[in-house]
Amino acid sequence: MDRVPQTPPPPQTPPPPRPAAALSTGAVARRLGVSPTTLRSWERRYAIGPARREPGRHRRWTPGDIARLELMCRLTADGVPPAEAARAALGGAPEAPEAPEAPEAPEAPGAPRARRAEAAPSTAPGGPDALPLGAVRPECRGLSRAAVRLDAPTVAELLEAALAEDGLVTAWEEVIAPTLHAVGRKWATVGERYVEVEHLLSWQISAALHRIRPLPEPPRSPPVLLACVPGEQHSLPIEALTAVLGQRGVPARMFGAALPAEALRDAVRRTGPRTVVLWSQSRTTADPALARSVAGIEWGLRGARARPALLLAGPGWGADAPAPRTERLYGLRSGLAVIESLAPPRAATGAAGAGPFACGS
Known part of the structure; x- marks a missing residue:
C-alpha cells in the first residue's frame, strides 16, 4: 500500500519584536540634562518632538526620538545655534538602528562645524567636552x-x-x-x-x-559637631552628612570650611558634642596632632568627665587612627550608620538635668 505524502506544516512566522520602551518627557529631560520646559520649547519652535503621539496621552519619547535630542544637545553644547542644531538633528539622526553603522570617511579639514558634529557624533554624550x-x-x-x-x-x-x-x-x-x-x-x-x-x-x-529642612531637635540632646580642618575648603561631603542628620532628627552643628584650630576646640568645649566629625580632603590638610587634641578635650563635673567620639572623614586621613576613641568614616551611608550607633537613648536625651552625653568608642 502506497504511503500518502504528508503536507509539511506551514512555516511559523516569528513574533514581531517588542517595541522599545518609550520614556516620559521628565525621564528624557533627566537623561539629557535639560529641563522639561526646554524640551517642550524645542518641540514648539523647531518641531523636534516625539515622532508619534496618541491623542489624549502624554508625550512618550522612543529611542529614535531620544537619538535626535542627543544629537541636538551635542550640537548646541558645541556652539551651534539651536535652530541649526534642530535642522541637523531632524535630517541626520539615526532612527535607533539595529546595529552600529560603519564609520564614515573623515571629513576634510575646514568642513562646517555642524556637519562634522553630525557626521561623527562623540561616543561620550555631550561631545568632546563631556x-x-x-x-x-x-x-x-x-x-x-x-x-x-x-x-x-x-x-x-x-x-x-x-x-x-x-x-x-x-x-x-x-x-x-x-x-x-x-x-x-x-x-x-x-x-x-x-x-x-x-x-x-x-x-x-x-x-x-x-x-533641606531638618526635623525638630530632641530637647537637651548633645549634638554632632561637623567641621573641616584648618586650611580645608572642600566642605560638600560634610554638608551632605549634616543635611541627612537633620532629616533623621539628629542635632548637628555645622561649622563649614577651614575652621581654625582654637575655634574648633572652643566649639567642642561649649557644645559638649557626643561626636565630632573632622573632614580632610587631602594629606596636606590632615592634622593628626589636632585630632589628638580634640579627642582629649573633656568637660563636665569632676568624677563624671565626658569626651567626644572623634570621627575622621575624607581621603586626607590615613588608615590608622591618630588617637584613642577615634574612628574613620568611609562614605555617607556608612558614616550615618556609625553616627547613629553613637546616639544616646531617646529616654536619656529628655532626662531633666542631663549633661553632655559621653559617647563610647
Whole structure:
C-alpha cells in the first residue's frame, strides 16, 4: 500500500519584536540634562518632538526620538545655534538602528562645524567636552551635561528631582558624587578650564542641601559637631552628612570650611558634642596632632568627665587612627550608620538635668 505524502506544516512566522520602551518627557529631560520646559520649547519652535503621539496621552519619547535630542544637545553644547542644531538633528539622526553603522570617511579639514558634529557624533554624550563618567545612571549624565553648559537653572532642577525621587543618601552616592568626581578628573587633565564648572556645580549642590529642612531637635540632646580642618575648603561631603542628620532628627552643628584650630576646640568645649566629625580632603590638610587634641578635650563635673567620639572623614586621613576613641568614616551611608550607633537613648536625651552625653568608642 502506497504511503500518502504528508503536507509539511506551514512555516511559523516569528513574533514581531517588542517595541522599545518609550520614556516620559521628565525621564528624557533627566537623561539629557535639560529641563522639561526646554524640551517642550524645542518641540514648539523647531518641531523636534516625539515622532508619534496618541491623542489624549502624554508625550512618550522612543529611542529614535531620544537619538535626535542627543544629537541636538551635542550640537548646541558645541556652539551651534539651536535652530541649526534642530535642522541637523531632524535630517541626520539615526532612527535607533539595529546595529552600529560603519564609520564614515573623515571629513576634510575646514568642513562646517555642524556637519562634522553630525557626521561623527562623540561616543561620550555631550561631545568632546563631556565629563569622563563611565558606567553611571542616566540622571548622572544629564546633570553633567547641564553643568558643562553652565545651565544653573537646569542643574538646580535636576538636583531637586534626584533628591525628591531617590532620597539624599542614594542621590548623593549615585548621582551627585559621581558627577563631582568626574569634574575633578576633567579639571586634572585639562588644567584650569573646568574650574567654572566645578564651582557652579558645587554651589548648586550646596544650595540644594541647604534647602533641606531638618526635623525638630530632641530637647537637651548633645549634638554632632561637623567641621573641616584648618586650611580645608572642600566642605560638600560634610554638608551632605549634616543635611541627612537633620532629616533623621539628629542635632548637628555645622561649622563649614577651614575652621581654625582654637575655634574648633572652643566649639567642642561649649557644645559638649557626643561626636565630632573632622573632614580632610587631602594629606596636606590632615592634622593628626589636632585630632589628638580634640579627642582629649573633656568637660563636665569632676568624677563624671565626658569626651567626644572623634570621627575622621575624607581621603586626607590615613588608615590608622591618630588617637584613642577615634574612628574613620568611609562614605555617607556608612558614616550615618556609625553616627547613629553613637546616639544616646531617646529616654536619656529628655532626662531633666542631663549633661553632655559621653559617647563610647
